[in-house]
Amino acid sequence: MSETKPDPAPVAVVTGASSGIGAATAKVLAAQGFTVLLGARRADRLAQVAADIGGSARTAPLDVTDADSIEGFAAQAGETVEVLIANAGGALGADAVVDGDDNQWRTMWETNVLGVVRTVRAFLPKLLASGHGRVVVISSVAGHQVYPGGGGYTSAKHAAAAVIDTLRLELLGAPIRIIEIAPGAVRTEFALVRLGDQEKADAVYDGLTPLTADDVADAIGWAISRPPNVAVARIDLFPRNQASARDRHRE
Ligand code: NAP
Numbered sequence: 001m002s003e004t005k006p007d008p009a010p011v012a013v014v015t016g017a018s019s020g021i022g023a024a025t026a027k028v029l030a031a032q033g034f035t036v037l038l039g040a041r042r043a044d045r046l047a048q049v050a051a052d053i054g055g056s057a058r059t060a061p062l063d064v065t066d067a068d069s070i071e072g073f074a075a076q077a078g079e080t081v082e083v084l085i086a087n088a089g090g091a092l093g094a095d096a097v098v099d100g101d102d103n104q105w106r107t108m109w110e111t112n113v114l115g116v117v118r119t120v121r122a123f124l125p126k127l128l129a130s131g132h133g134r135v136v137v138i139s140s141v142a143g144h145q146v147y148p149g150g151g152g153y154t155s156a157k158h159a160a161a162a163v164i165d166t167l168r169l170e171l172l173g174a175p176i177r178i179i180e181i182a183p184g185a186v187r188t189e190f191a192l193v194r195l196g197d198q199e200k201a202d203a204v205y206d207g208l209t210p211l212t213a214d215d216v217a218d219a220i221g222w223a224i225s226r227p228p229n230v231a232v233a234r235i236d237l238f239p240r241n242q243a244s245a246r247d248r249h250r251e
Contacts, residue, residue: 009035009056010130011081015064015073015119016088018045020188021138024217025085027053032221034083039073064088064115065107074122081126083224086116087138089160091153091194105152112156117163124176133176134224137164138216141184141236145245153194154245168233177231179223184238185210185248207250210239 012029016022018040026036030053039062040046050057062073089112092104116137127133142150143157161180168178187210191201216237223232241249 009033010083010132011035011037011077012083012085013037013039013077013081013123014085014087015039015062015115017049017059018042020190021183021186021213021216021220022085022087023049024213025087025220026057028217028221029083029085029224030055030057032225037077037081040088062088064119065110067118070115070118070122074119074126077123077126079126080130081123082130082132083134083136084119084123084127085136085138085220086119087136088115088119089138089157090190091142091150093152094149094195095152096149097151100152105156108152108156109159112153113159113163116160120167127176128174131175132228133174134179135167135176136179136181136220136224139164139180139182141182141238141242141245143180143182144236147246150245179232180234181216181220181223182234182236183211183216184236184242184245186213186216187211188213208239208241208248210242211237 012034014022014026014036017026017038026038026049030036035056038046038050038057038059041063043061046059050059060073060076063069092107093101120135137160139161140157142154143161146154164178164180171178187205191204192198195201219235219237223235226232
């Protein structure tokens with residue numbers, strides 16, 4: 001009697017999986033039955049996330065500001081990928097536009113805009129080959145609204161949001177869904193990376209209960225698991241006491 005092999009688990013790829021939203025999303029996807037491939041620059045942190053997940057979680061080095069690094073990362077994924085979470089990103093500094101540092105702006109644009117574009121390009125053939133692709137880009141409320149001191153980050157995330165909407169138009173009719181997740185304040189390493197100082201980072205959340213990375217991962221898990229005829233175009237996810245990029249009620 002011939003044995004039928006079970007179908008291999010579908011593959012989900014997460015960029016920026018070494019901390020915060022990416023790490024939490026990797027756990028949700030693994031729990032949904034995906035084999036996860038996780039990328040970021042900090043190999044030790046990635047390895048810890050994979051160890052926490054256990055099983056078949058795999059890691060590979062990734063710097064989304066480097067086209068060759070993205071190609072090398074994509075080559076680790078095999079022929080088909082069902083879900084791509086383009087999450088790697090972040091902010092640097094909080095200067096007014098006139099005082100901004102070109103290098104910080106360049107890094108924000110390279111990471112949040114070109115990083116997403118190149119990642120999607122690299123994985124698109126594999127996503128289409130799955131016949132059931134989902135691309136999730138983590139933009140931000142900063143992709144749709146602006147605030148003083150946020151020019152470098154908001155301009156980059158606005159560009160990312162424009163790319164996401166363009167992809168949805170250009171891929172209309174292809175077996176793929178383009179999903180934008182636009183969170184407000186989430187307590188991760190984001191503010192520490194941005195401000196470079198733990199005290200200043202903690203002050204961002206003074207009097208406010210922000211979202212957790214798990215809250216955002218939960219929304220992502222929901223969005224990618226809708227039936228194939230349902231496309232979640234965008235989720236704006238705020239803490240209860242946040243009403244816009246700049247309006248927060250602090251208790
Ligand atoms: P986080 O804890 O700082 O995580 C950022 C992740 O991105 C890390 O895994 C980091 O890994 C990775 N990353 C940064 N630059 C990278 C690069 N050049 N190549 C590869 N990976 C890179 O912050 P987070 O809040 O989870 O951020 C995740 C996403 O959510 C970002 O796109 C951020 O803009 C967005 N977001 C955050 C908030 C918030 O309030 N936290 C709100 C809205 C949107 P390595 O450093 O190890 O490379």
